[in-house]
Amino acid sequence: KAGVTQTPRYLIKTRGQQVTLSCSPISGHRSVSWYQQTPGQGLQFLFEYFSETQRNKGNFPGRFSGRQFSNSRSEMNVSTLELGDSALYLCASSLPRVSGEETQYFGPGTRLLVL
Amino acid sequence: KQEVTQIPAALSVPEGENLVLNCSFTDSAIYNLQWFRQDPGKGLTSLLLIQSSQREQTSGRLNASLDKSSGRSTLYIAASQPGDSATYLCAVKGRGTGNQFYFGTGTSLTVIP
Numbered sequence: 001k002a003g004v005t006q007t008p009r010y011l012i013k014t015r016g017q018q019v020t021l022s023c024s025p026i027s028g029h030r031s032v033s034w035y036q037q038t039p040g041q042g043l044q045f046l047f048e049y050f051s052e053t054q055r056n057k058g059n060f061p062g063r064f065s066g067r068q069f070s071n072s073r074s075e076m077n078v079s080t081l082e083l084g085d086s087a088l089y090l091c092a093s094s095l096p097r098v099s100g101e102e103t104q105y106f107g108p109g110t111r112l113l114v115l
Numbered sequence: 116k117q118e119v120t121q122i123p124a125a126l127s128v129p130e131g132e133n134l135v136l137n138c139s140f141t142d143s144a145i146y147n148l149q150w151f152r153q154d155p156g157k158g159l160t161s162l163l164l165i166q167s168s169q170r171e172q173t174s175g176r177l178n179a180s181l182d183k184s185s186g187r188s189t190l191y192i193a194a195s196q197p198g199d200s201a202t203y204l205c206a207v208k209g210r211g212t213g214n215q216f217y218f219g220t221g222t223s224l225t226v227i228p
Contacts, residue, residue: 042218042220105161
């Protein structure tokens with residue numbers, strides 16, 4: 001079974017630009033979560049999508065947004081990029097169970113550098 | 116808000132040594148706790164998942180324990196190898212938080228040949 005894939009793997013942008021990152025979950029997984037990882041803040045939760053609906057959101061400004069398509073693929077968009085947005089963006093998928101006791105599987109990440 | 120702490124932040128051991136990594140969390144109302152490994156510049160690889168009703172999980176040379184009441188988990192690595200060198204992260208999934216995981220800041224492990 002193919003794992004979680006993220007594209008692109010590396011990206012260089014300049015301040016003020018916008019960027020769109022893509023995540024394809026494991027086949028059959030309907031939940032996709034996004035995380036930002038920086039050396040100073042560690043891994044921080046951005047948001048989660050399930051069945052095309054945002055189910056949960058972390059404490060990030062409105063410049064960070066996302067969506068999920070009917071095939072469960074998800075995109076994350078960051079508008080008006082700032083230097084502090086430079087980070088590794090990780091996507092995770094899971095097969096939510098009623099009990100909530102599921103494993104998250106992570107993709108390799110997209111490394112974004114904002115100049 | 117759930118706070119997850121990992122101690123130590125960095126650890127260096129000679130090959131063959133057994134070692135323990137610690138994780139503590141502030142809110143015991145969790146669904147599960149998961150240990151991950153991250154190699155430099157890479158994504159996360161799941162090592163072990165412990166459900167809230169479980170006390171421990173084992174996979175090969177790895178053993179993870181969970182004490183929910185005290186808000187603690189340990190990851191035991193037996194007979195360490197240079198290939199075990201990586202950053203180890205623990206994450207907890209709280210009840211009522213959707214599918215959000217709260218991560219610790221990680222322990223950077225170096226196993227010296």
